[in-house]
Amino acid sequence: xxxxxxxxxxxxxxxxxxxxxxxxxxxxxxxxxxxxxxxxxxxxxxxxxxxxxxxxxxxxxxxxxxxxxxxxxxxxxxxxxxxxxxxxxxxxxxxxxxxxxxxxxxxxxxxxxxxxxxxxxxxxxxxxxxxxxxxxxxxxxxxxxxxxxxxxxxxxxxxxxxxxxxxxxxxxxxxxxxxxxxxxxxxxx
Ligand code: URA
Numbered sequence: 001x002x003x004x005x006x007x008x009x010x011x012x013x014x015x016x017x018x019x020x021x022x023x024x025x026x027x028x029x030x031x032x033x034x035x036x037x038x039x040x041x042x043x044x045x046x047x048x049x050x051x052x053x054x055x056x057x058x059x060x061x062x063x064x065x066x067x068x069x070x071x072x073x074x075x076x077x078x079x080x081x082x083x084x085x086x087x088x089x090x091x092x093x094x095x096x097x098x099x100x101x102x103x104x105x106x107x108x109x110x111x112x113x114x115x116x117x118x119x120x121x122x123x124x125x126x127x128x129x130x131x132x133x134x135x136x137x138x139x140x141x142x143x144x145x146x147x148x149x150x151x152x153x154x155x156x157x158x159x160x161x162x163x164x165x166x167x168x169x170x171x172x173x174x175x176x177x178x179x180x181x182x183x184x185x186x187x188x189x
Contacts, residue, residue: 004033004111007104011084016100019085025052029080029108036189037072037182038114039063040105040124042161043083045090054079055162062162062172063120069176070183078112080105082123093123102127115153116185121161128156144178146185157182 011026020026027044030053047057055063067074083093083101093101105127109117119125122139129136132154134147139160147156159179165172 004029004108007107007111011104014084014101014104017085017097019083019087019097022088023085024049026084027052027054027081027086028084028104029078030054031074031078032076033078033112035076035078035112036114037076037116037118037186038078038080038109038112039118039120040128041079041081041120042123043081043090043093044086046086049086054081058166059161059163062165062175066162066175066179070179070186072182072186078108078114080108082127098123098127106131115155116182117154117156118182119156119158121159121164125158129158132156143174144181146181155185157185 008028011028014020014026027048041055044054045057045059047060048054054060064074067077082105083097084104087093087097117128119128125139125142126136129147132149132152134156139158142158143160145158149156157178160171160175162175165175
């Protein structure tokens, strides 16, 4: 098995879609490349594009608070996104971009080999559930639910995207409750 760090060079040189033209830095991922838990967001935003690291802006602050709420340290988890480059103006990822970029994510999942994948928001949730042949529904219906893939020794837990808590304080309460689910899963190891 290759090391996840090897992907970094490939992502830097990637021109599989047009986002390389407008990005400042690609954002591969951060954290423990042998983590038990992997968080998957949507795409880098302005701050992430500038720093080359995932979730370092306002949504990242919310994610940090949620991790702290269940005593998880950022260095102990692995954090990445569906897209490795910022879509201009933070628009939604296009279908072509997702198709071009997710082979990187697939290799990250294979390399990290987590036993819990937490998908943040609709884009990550749809991609991951469909990848594992599960029916994707909107995040409003399935947030906080545990999808147990026993044969793969993997649990998938969809969550709202932390950015939605920036605009809607009610969602933050829901996310805190949903994060307890992850806390309980970890304790059940
Ligand atoms: N939103 C995301 O989905 N990912 C990031 O890295 C930052 C904001």
